[in-house]
Amino acid sequence: MAAQAIPMASTAASEPTVDWDALATRARLARRTKATVLYAFLIAVSLPIILPYFWLVTIAFSAKTGVAETAVLWRSMAVVVPAVIAFWLSAALAQSRRQLWIGIATVAAIAVIAFGLLVGPHLHLGNFIFLWEPDFASVVRSRVGEVKGAVQFPNVWHAFGNSILIAGTQTVIVVTVASLAAYYLSRFQFPGRSSMLRSLLVLHAFPVLTLIVPMFLMLYWIGLLDTLSGVILVLVAFELPFAIFIMKGFFDAVPWDIEMSALTDGASRRQAFVSVVLPQVRNGILAIAVFTFIRGWEEYIFVFTFLIRNSNWTMSLYMYWVRDDVMGVDYGVVSAVGVFYLVPSLILYMAAQRYLMQMSIGGVKG
Amino acid sequence: MTTIVDELRVERRGHAKSVARRRTNFVLFLGPAIVLTVIFFIVPVVIDIAVSFTDLSRSLRITEFTTEQYEKVFRTDRRLSQVIGLTFIYVFGTLAIFNVTFGLILAITTTAIRNTSGSFFRAVWLLPRMSPSVLYILLWLWAVSPTEAGLVNQVLMRGFGLDAPLDLLTSAPIALIIISNGFIGASMGMIIFTAAIRGIPEHLFHAASVDGAGTFAIIRFITLPALRWPISFVTIYQTLSLLVSFEYILLLTKGGPFYDTTVYALYVYRRAFESGQYAYGAALALFLIVIGVVVALIGWRFFDMERLLQRPRIEVH
Amino acid sequence: QETVKLELWSRQDPSGPLRPGNVVKAAERLNKELEAEGSPKRVEVVVRESPAKGFDDDALQLLKVFGVGEGPDMFIAAHEWICAFQEDGFALKLDDYIAKYPQHFGTIFPSLWSSAKCPDGTYAIPQDAEARMFFYNKKLLREAGYDAAFVDSMPERTLSGDLTMDEVLDIAKKVVDKTKAQYGVLHRPNKGPDYIMVFNAYGNEFVDPQSGKLLLERDKLAAAFGWFERGVKNGVIPANNTAMEFDALRKEFYSGNAAFWMYGIWDLGSVAFPTYGLPQDERAFFADWGWIAGPAPKKGGSPVSLTHPIVYVIAADTKEPELTVRLLGHASAADLNTDHAVTTTHLGIKPEQLEDPRYAKAWPLARATELLKITKFLPNNAQFGDLNGIIYAGMQGIESGRLSAQQAADFVIEEASSTLEDVIVK
Amino acid sequence: MAKIEFRNVVKRFGTVEVIPDMNLVIEDGEFVALLGPSGCGKSTSLFMLAGIYLPSGGELLFDGHVVNEVEARDRNVGIVFQSYALYPHMSARDNILFPLRFKKRSRDQALARVKATAELVRVEELLDRRPSELSGGQQQRVALARALVKEPQLLLLDEPLSNLDASLRLSMRTEIKSLQEQLGVTTVLVTHDQIEATTMADRIICMRAGQIEQVGTPDDLYLRPSSLFVAGFIGSPPINLVAGEAAGGTVTVGGAIFPVEGASGSLTIGLRPEHLRFAETGFAGRIAQIEPMGREILYVVETGMGAIRVLEQGSSVAHSTGEQVNIDFHPENSLVFDTQRQKLITGAHVRAPD
């Protein structure tokens, strides 16, 4: 190192003495304030979301008159909110694992008892009648007189099955096709690679729902109108650009050297794709599977438009139907159907939540 | 032990084989995606363009080829300018308030607290996206019901002493569609920004705090610069999403009251599907497609999306 | 034996499960008849269930389906749509068949047949009818200071043209001012037929009798919109009426928070009795509740009511038009139709039904049948559905304070002229 | 500058106790190295000093004041990371300027300081470049400048050299060392490379699984390792360790018998390869492998007590594989450990058998 003047020494001596204790106090305060503000903020912004869903559930399990009431919601909240706070506190204050468990168990016990006393008597399963009584509408309306020979009340399980079939098949196809395409796009050099990626973005700019009539004609011409396959393939086509975009990001992040290894180990690129690369993008596959499934699960316009002869009930249309309000709505049943409708997506969502969070685009950072 | 190059044959036929393999791989990997997209996506767009030059009506009959639809779009449709203005407010409002800003705030705050708590709050915010749209909007309708039974009104009246119930659907419809879309839109940004924040080397945060930066300085100097690209991406991608989708608005307000929440894409839908003027709808849609494509291409340029393409490091097919 | 499958397109409509249901039952009767005739044919009805929300969506979907040649043999539609099918040649002209089967069709109320006609003939078979009216809460009116005699005489006064539209607003205003009730007049929160009654009252017919084309008369439109405008200004019609949930509106009326509720007779059977516990006994009901027809615009004018028949239509290209007609003839049998009428509180289509004890027991039907005398229909014009959408938007414009009555009329005319074809403006 | 003290410092991550109980004093102006294998808690200790981690127990003192809770930004500490951790979107200048932004100082003053510091580490020419446009060594210097620019009381270096290539590592070693001497700043270097530690530090703190094994000068650790662990960890090629049983003044190892002084029982004998030499007498073996290492040659000799590494100076190979040799050493260079306790038995030595 070259001999240099030392610019430090001059000022170092005049360094003011530091009040470490004051700094520590300030830091402690700042840390606490920060945590409080963060949690308060997040709770505040999350309540507007939690509350309506919670409401839906309480109506589904408690409404008797068919009117949306909030009494049970507030009663439940009166139990749940203090319980959650107590959980939080006991977790924060517990000194040991044992104390933690005791705290949690106590809070849970009190909460369950309080819930049982305050809310329990209001709970019933009557609103889920549609699950075992396909003709429930006529049962519900038997107050106007018996309706016989009604051929047309849809069965919820039929709708459920259709929805599962559409969403499931579509998910399988999207995941497969998108993985193939995204892998190629991410890892192969070919003419038109850049324009291909660009067209994915451009396709995203197309107003899908305004293409229903051309789609209708198109499906008719190729003979897929009025088939589930038609609906599924259309859904697939519209979901593909997004899925490819996301999957490409995951493929971009797979280290090159393991693929190189596979090649020198004797695999062809296809074999390397299947046996080495694909297992690395499991999270991506799960993420797009969830998103695609939900998309198919909630679909109603295509189902309604393209299925004209089959009994084409899906959960979305069923939901619509129970909500039809020309003749009055039973909100209890609507909520129950809503809860039932939400359950599969929720299960899927809970299972995959972790993986959804790992989505990034293009593997490019900064 | 096998010889290093199995056969001389391999050597001679190597080139021909590699070209063939290149082709098969292209077909195998991209083929399905291209076929599906072309048949079920591109072809309909082309049909749509063709339809816009006809008088296709609700019974799918064409009696003449005409440019009359375009005359309508540009001459007689006076509502269009208002609709475009509204679309602008809606797209940028949602984008600026929720999809980017709030998504960013959520990502930053949920990554700043303990991971388990953070994922809980993120999970809550993903819930709307995971709910079927019909159901999600049903909850909204119940929540903003203008009577005292509405959840919002209950909270405001009981909790905050509001006198008369608010009627958000009539008095603030635009805000409502922005918020209801934003609750869903924010989660996309939240996910992508969270992943990006997690991708920032932890040492950078450590270095900055040792260097004297406080919370906000760290966000300003470390987090935000690292998120520049994801923010660009979310901006352009969600601009396009918002531009062309209207499902939630349709379910929530049907475009009303009056035309107050009829954004362009919904306008196309109302024109074409509520009254079966398919040809006119096609002409209107085409206009939207052009706008969308232009925005997409500008975005591509502006945000340097080309960076998404790393050069493949394996050259063989 | 040869089984003829006949497809029936029907919307999934909880308000009328027997519309297709009766056709299914009719097949049995027809088959017996065929057996008796010695015909080898037997009929089987296949119901195609359309999940459309509302008759307008359903009709548009069906038009597309016909457009690609996948149509059914017969379908159920709202009457105002039939000419759309007729114009494109999808509907079978029925005049000759109707004449041929008087045993099935001879007694159907002649007034209902007019709802089944397009300019060049009859294209549908009426399936039901109802009456739209202003329900009112007598208790509230009495609380507001009207004596019982006044309150009870309102229906007659309306029918005689003595009670006017504006008097309704005045009464409602008084109720709002003098009682705890919050609302004066409520109407449906979506596009539909009832409020057209108000337009009819102010003389809007919407169709040119000569040409059958849509007709818009600026002054009459403005007059009708004016009623809404005054209602909103007086605080009688809530500004957010169109933003409220259907059920919320009902709740406000049936729980005593509104003076008038503009809707249809079936609401009693499907909601008022079961959900809100209004008295099911006729006398008990009329003690506190009642209904009036749409009043005249000014004293001495004519009151109106509106009915919105649902009809059976036969496809022009059905292979078995004869059988289909006979099938629908059986489906229109008085007893089957009464099943539909009494379970869903719709009006019957034949005078025989009035004799049916079940019908008489369902007193709302019997009482509402009076209104058929003054009832009007929506015009049977293929574009009326669109026009109604524009009118509804105009109402939203007025109620939310964006438009004045005159502006609303202008808006409707401008919008209709630019998006609809062949609109006559006066 | 600062005197640093760990008093019974504990660090837990969740339920995992990474540092059970740490006690250590670092004098003002001293250059110490934290040396230990991967995962032993070196970085954790360093991050506690920096204020990035909060101690879970005990007290951390700067100049006698407890600073456990003081925020990183208030500690006036400079840190250089293994990955450099330069802010990728800022130029080198802005990187170095960054710590000064948070001090009350005029921009001109700050820029002058940046310039002076950049000259100190010789990156004044590179100030406009982004980190991605700098080579590893240049990035390292910029990182050093950033750590030094605010005149820290304490300089922390977390494996600063491990990402550099061999020759660069050598020169940066020298530079950092002389800079530290010049500035006199208390410095803690974390490394798992013993050569780095021995060449740079005044004192070495040898850690193992969160615990301090030995603290001392490089010579202390090399010549008088207090435990088998330290003996094995320090020295390259590694020390030869052979186990034997001592009784009555001799220790029996494999076939060989060594006279031993001052110890008995189960012993482990440590012989550094460079302290062994081929000689006429000594214990016998056969050369199994020869490895030229530039200016030294490593012989692996098969003996009765296993493979023994012998390091000879010079670059010309004087022996050949398979050759029978005798190995000799100075008794004072031998180390004797209690096998049970894994500790050095001070004063005990063995001699090569004749």
Next chain:
Amino acid sequence: MAKIEFRNVVKRFGTVEVIPDMNLVIEDGEFVALLGPSGCGKSTSLFMLAGIYLPSGGELLFDGHVVNEVEARDRNVGIVFQSYALYPHMSARDNILFPLRFKKRSRDQALARVKATAELVRVEELLDRRPSELSGGQQQRVALARALVKEPQLLLLDEPLSNLDASLRLSMRTEIKSLQEQLGVTTVLVTHDQIEATTMADRIICMRAGQIEQVGTPDDLYLRPSSLFVAGFIGSPPINLVAGEAAGGTVTVGGAIFPVEGASGSLTIGLRPEHLRFAETGFAGRIAQIEPMGREILYVVETGMGAIRVLEQGSSVAHSTGEQVNIDFHPENSLVFDTQRQKLITGAHVRAPD
């Protein structure tokens, strides 16, 4: 095994020519090292051998056959990466088994081979673990087993040791070397660490910016570097290079005048630190810095021609900073380069002035 030949091989990425013209023969069974600074095209050359990159021009021959277009999987090549590149979702066993999946071989036979190979690299105990459950060195061994299991004709090693810590690096070095000798497989090692190259390889190919600077044994490169680049790149501490002007049998460098043989004009003189020694005579200087490096001590001496590094054997410092010393060297150890052409002038030497 295979003889490898590069004939005028060119590699371009887009418009960037990374390797302009490469000619090289690697004999059957040879162990060569590709040595050069980062970015000089070492990995690129290796990947062409593996069949991952396609040469843009020229011919690549295996045993005399052009393999330019032969697929990677037909080449029977084993490769080990710096990152190990183990398949994270497979156990060590499955990783090693992987290459055998693509050969026609019964599963039992394959598993037997896996076992044999695992024993060879001593990971037989670890076969059921996932890569994430293995330490760096263990991962390295599994990677090696995977590369070896199919009995490759050619083994490619891309900086295989650079992620290991110092002592592990040392032992893996020995292991790989002896494995290679045992198996006799032609091996190409890519490294930027000269010590790795010199200790492991039979021949070193020194590259710079896509071009081969020198090919030779470690001694060749060390003692007779053909260019300034090679001289500077090889040797640690680095060679002392001083520029001077030669005329009439002497070369003038700074203040000093050296007698020179066989060269004139602008010269650069290379003196390795370990070839210099303190003596009574020789050129004079003052010790500026002393750096103990374990068994050697590095002195930095300020002389008329700049700072000169002198390396002395031994661990005890015999001089002190500021001391005036004279430096001497053997003439045959001096290197003389043509400054213009950057090339060695063979046969030219300088002597220390008296």
